[in-house]
Amino acid sequence: MAQEYRVLLExxxxxxxxxxxxxxKVGGYKGLEKARSMNPKDLTEEVKKSGLRGRGGAGFNAGMxxxxxxxYPETKYVVCNLDEGxxxxxxxxxxxxxxxxxxxxGMAICGYAIGSNQGYIYCRGEYPFVVELLKNAIxxxxxxxxxxxxxxxxxxxxxxxxxxxxxxxxxxxxxxRGEPRFKPPFPGVEGLxxxxxxxxxxxxxxxxxxxxxxxxxxxxxxxxxxxxxxxxLTLTGDIENAxxxxxxxxxxxxxxxxELGGGVKGGKKLKAVQVGxxxxxxxxxxxxxxxxxxxxxxxxxxxxxxxxxxxxxxxRDIVDIVNRIAKFFEHESCGQCTPCxxxxxxxxxxxxxxxxxxxSLKDIENLKVxxxxxxxxSLCGLGQAxxxxxxxxxxxxxxxxLRKLM
Amino acid sequence: MDIxxxxxxxxxxxxxxxxxxxxCRQAGADIPTFCYDPDLKxxxxxxxxxxxxxxxRNLVASCVTPAQNGMVIETDSPDVIESRKVVLELxxxxxxxxxxxxxxxxxxxxxxxxxxxxxTESRFDGKVxxxxxxxxxxFIERDYDKCIMCTRCVRACDExxxxxxxxxxxxGHHAKISTAFDGELVDSPCVFCGQCIMVCPVGAxxxxxxxxxxxxxxxxxxxxxxxxxxxxxxxELNVKNDKIVGVTSNxxxxxxxxxxxxxxxxxxxxxxxxxxxxxxxxxxxKENGEFREASWDEALGLAAEKIKxxxxxxxxxxxxxxxxxxxxxxxxxxxQKLMRAAxxxxxxxxCARL
Numbered sequence: 001m002a003q004e005y006r007v008l009l010e011x012x013x014x015x016x017x018x019x020x021x022x023x024x025k026v027g028g029y030k031g032l033e034k035a036r037s038m039n040p041k042d043l044t045e046e047v048k049k050s051g052l053r054g055r056g057g058a059g060f061n062a063g064m065x066x067x068x069x070x071x072y073p074e075t076k077y078v079v080c081n082l083d084e085g086x087x088x089x090x091x092x093x094x095x096x097x098x099x100x101x102x103x104x105x106g107m108a109i110c111g112y113a114i115g116s117n118q119g120y121i122y123c124r125g126e127y128p129f130v131v132e133l134l135k136n137a138i139x140x141x142x143x144x145x146x147x148x149x150x151x152x153x154x155x156x157x158x159x160x161x162x163x164x165x166x167x168x169x170x171x172x173x174x175x176x177r178g179e180p181r182f183k184p185p186f187p188g189v190e191g192l193x194x195x196x197x198x199x200x201x202x203x204x205x206x207x208x209x210x211x212x213x214x215x216x217x218x219x220x221x222x223x224x225x226x227x228x229x230x231x232x233l234t235l236t237g238d239i240e241n242a243x244x245x246x247x248x249x250x251x252x253x254x255x256x257x258x259e260l261g262g263g264v265k266g267g268k269k270l271k272a273v274q275v276g277x278x279x280x281x282x283x284x285x286x287x288x289x290x291x292x293x294x295x296x297x298x299x300x301x302x303x304x305x306x307x308x309x310x311x312x313x314x315x316r317d318i319v320d321i322v323n324r325i326a327k328f329f330e331h332e333s334c335g336q337c338t339p340c341x342x343x344x345x346x347x348x349x350x351x352x353x354x355x356x357x358x359x360s361l362k363d364i365e366n367l368k369v370x371x372x373x374x375x376x377x378s379l380c381g382l383g384q385a386x387x388x389x390x391x392x393x394x395x396x397x398x399x400x401x402l403r404k405l406m
Numbered sequence: 407m408d409i410x411x412x413x414x415x416x417x418x419x420x421x422x423x424x425x426x427x428x429x430c431r432q433a434g435a436d437i438p439t440f441c442y443d444p445d446l447k448x449x450x451x452x453x454x455x456x457x458x459x460x461x462x463r464n465l466v467a468s469c470v471t472p473a474q475n476g477m478v479i480e481t482d483s484p485d486v487i488e489s490r491k492v493v494l495e496l497x498x499x500x501x502x503x504x505x506x507x508x509x510x511x512x513x514x515x516x517x518x519x520x521x522x523x524x525x526t527e528s529r530f531d532g533k534v535x536x537x538x539x540x541x542x543x544x545f546i547e548r549d550y551d552k553c554i555m556c557t558r559c560v561r562a563c564d565e566x567x568x569x570x571x572x573x574x575x576x577x578g579h580h581a582k583i584s585t586a587f588d589g590e591l592v593d594s595p596c597v598f599c600g601q602c603i604m605v606c607p608v609g610a611x612x613x614x615x616x617x618x619x620x621x622x623x624x625x626x627x628x629x630x631x632x633x634x635x636x637x638x639x640x641x642e643l644n645v646k647n648d649k650i651v652g653v654t655s656n657x658x659x660x661x662x663x664x665x666x667x668x669x670x671x672x673x674x675x676x677x678x679x680x681x682x683x684x685x686x687x688x689x690x691x692k693e694n695g696e697f698r699e700a701s702w703d704e705a706l707g708l709a710a711e712k713i714k715x716x717x718x719x720x721x722x723x724x725x726x727x728x729x730x731x732x733x734x735x736x737x738x739x740x741x742q743k744l745m746r747a748a749x750x751x752x753x754x755x756x757c758a759r760l
Contacts, residue, residue, distance in 0.1 A: 160577070177574065182450035182470040335574070335581030337451045339489075341555065342496035345579035346530040366529050373492040376465045376485060377453045384464065 276305020
C-alpha cells in the first residue's frame with residue numbers, strides 16, 4: 001500500500017521549529033557544514049546532480065538556476081518565495097511551522113553556492129504568525145552561530161497573488177507596485193535591486209540540507225526520475241482527510257485521493273480534481289492513474305504546480321466553480337498587460353453569463369478565442385495560466401457548460 | 407558581435423543585444439505597437455508587437471525580447487494575427503468610440519491598427535469605465551475612457567520631464583492613470599509640459615487650448631523655433647487656413663535637435679496670443695502723448711539718437727542695459743558688447759541673475 005515518505009517533515013511536531021538546537025539534535029545544519037567544506041562550483045554541481053527541481057510550480061532545475069548567476073558582482077541575493085497565494089495551497093506554511101530551520105539552512109547553502117551573504121524571505125501577507133515564527137527562528141539560528149555570516153530578513157507581502165511571480169515579488173521587496181518584469185533579464189542575472197538573485201520556493205530550499213547530508217544519488221533515487229524527491233501535498237475540498245502529506249513524486253494521484261486522502265467525502269463519487277492550485281487544470285476521474293510528478297502531470301495537460309489537491313465530488317457544479325475562479329483572477333490580475341488585464345475581466349463576464357443561464361454557443365466560442373490568446377500572449381505566468389481552469393473544463397466537462405446555455 | 411536570424415523567410419544580420427522589433431523592422435516587417443516608445447524605458451505590456459519564434463511555446467513581445475542567433479521568426483502567422491486582433495478587441499471593449507469628434511482622429515494608433523486588421527467591433531461586451539477626469543486645468547484634457555493603459559504618459563512624465571505627477575492606480579481591469587490620491591493635475595507635481603499628450607497613442611490626452619480648432623491630422627505642420635526663451639526648442643505649428651490652431655512637437659532629432667519633441671507649458675500651450683488683435687505687429691512711437699505706427703528703421707534711429715543724446719549730456723554711466731533670457735546667449739553677448747564697447751558703460755544686467 002502506498003505510504004507517506006517524510007523527509008522534510010520527518011520531525012514534524014517533534015521539534016520546536018524556532019529552535020536551532022532542537023534542529024541540530026536531529027542532524028540539522030550538517031548539510032550546511034558539508035556544503036561549506038566544498039567548492040561552491042562543486043556544490044552547485046551536486047545540487048544539479050540530485051535532479052532537484054523547483055517546488056513552486058515552474059519545475060526548473062535548481063542547480064541549473066544557480067549556475068546562471070554570474071560570479072563577478074559582489075552583491076548577490078538569495079530570495080525565498082513564501083508568498084503562498086495559490087488557493088488551496090498551504091504546504092510552505094506547514095514546512096515553516098514544522099521545520100523552519102531546514103528552510104534557513106537551505107537558503108544558507110544556496111548563499112554559499114552563489115556567493116551571497118544576504119537572504120530575504122518574502123512572506124505572504126496573510127501569514128503574520130509565520131513572519132513571527134521565522135523572525136524567532138532566524139534570531140535563534142544566528143545566536144547559535146549555525147548560519148555563520150549569512151543573514152536573512154523577512155519581508156511581508158500585502159496580499160497580492162501576483163507577487164508569487166518571482167519578478168513581481170522582487171518589485172514588491174523593492175517597494176514598488178507588485179508587477180512582473182519582462183524576462184530576460186532573468187533574476188539570476190538581474191534581480192533584486194538589479195543584482196543577481198536566486199529566487200526559490202520554500203520547499204526547494206528545505207530539500208537542500210537533506211540532499212547534502214544524504215547525497216545527491218539518494219535524492220535522485222526517490223520518486224520519479226525526471227522530478228525526484230518528495231512533494232508536500234495539501235488536500236482540500238470534498239475529501240475525507242483534508243490535510244497535508246509528504247509523498248515520493250511517483251505517487252499516483254488516485255492513491256493521494258483514495259489512500260492517503262481516505263476517499264471522497266461521504267463516499268460520493270469523484271467528479272474532478274484540480275491539482276496545483278487555482279490556476280491548475282481540472283482532471284477527470286479517467287486520468288487518476290497518473291503519477292503526481294511534474295512531467296507526468298504535464299503529459300495529461302495538467303500541472304503539479306504548488307501541490308494543492310482540490311477534490312470535487314459528483315454533486316459539484318463545474319461551471320459555478322470555474323466562474324468563481326474566473327472572479328479570483330479578475331481580482332488578482334495586476335493590470336499591466338492587455339491580454340490579462342482585459343482578458344481576466346471578460347473571462348469572468350462570460351463565465352458569469354453562462355453560469356446564470358444567459359450564455360450561448362457564441363460565448364463559448366469567444367471564450368475559446370480569448371483564452372487561447374491569453375495563454376499565448378500574456379506577459380507573465382498569471383495571465384498565461386488563468387485560463388487553464390476554463391480550457392481544461394471545456395475539454396473534459398463541456399456538457400456542464402452546454403446544459404447551462406440559453 | 408553580429409548575430410544572424412531569419413524573419414519572415416528573410417535572413418537578417420543584427421548586432422548582439424538588438425531587440426526583435428528592430429530586427430523585424432530591418433527585415434521590412436511592419437510591427438504594430440502601443441506601449442513601445444524608443445525614447446522611453448521598455449514596458450512590454452500592450453502585447454501588440456507579439457511575434458512567433460519557431461519552436462517556442464508562446465508568442466513573444468518583440469519590443470522586449472532580444473534577438474538570438476539562429477532564431478526563426480514569423481511576424482504574421484495566424485497565431486500572431488489572432489492575438490493582435492484580440493488585443494485590439496479587448497482595447498475597443500473599454501474604449502469610448504467617439505472618433506468623429508476626437509482630436510486624435512486620423513493619427514490614432516488604435517484606429518489605424520483596427521483598420522489594418524479589419525477589427526470593426528469587439529466580440530467582448532465591455533463597458534466604458536466613466537473615467538473621464540473633469541480636471542479644471544486649462545491645458546490638458548484627461549479622457550481616460552479612451553485610455554488603453556500603455557503607460558507611455560507615466561514614463562514620459564518620469565523620464566523626460568522628471569515631474570512624476572502621474573502613475574497607475576488600482577489593479578487589474580480597474581487600473582487607471584492618476585495623480586496621487588486621484589486628484590487634479592494642479593494639485594500634483596505636474597508642470598503642464600504636455601509631454602504626456604505628445605506620447606499618447608490615442609485620444610486620451612489632448613490639448614484643451616487646441617480643442618475644436620482642427621484635428622491635428624488635417625492641419626498643415628510648420629516647423630519653427632520657440633521664442634519664449636533662449637533654449638530654442640523646435641515647435642511644430644499646426645496651421646489651418648493660415649491661422650495657428652495648435653502646437654505639437656516633432657521628435658525627429660534631425661528636425662528638433664535641441665528638444666527632441668519635449669516642450670514646456672509655454673511652448674506647447676502659450677501660442678494663442680499670436681492671433682490676438684491686441685498684439686503689437688509694428689513699432690510705435692509716442693508723440694504728444696499718443697502712439698503712432700513707425701518703421702523699424704525710424705524707431706531704431708530714434709532710440710539710437712536719444713541714447714547718444716543722454717550719453718553726451720550725462721555721461722555713459724547714466725545708461726544701463728537690462729537684458730533678457732528670451733534671447734540667445736549670442737544675442738546676450740552682443741548686448742553687453744554694445745553696452746561696453748559702443749556706449750562705454752559696465753552697467754549690464756540680466757533677468758536670469760535676479
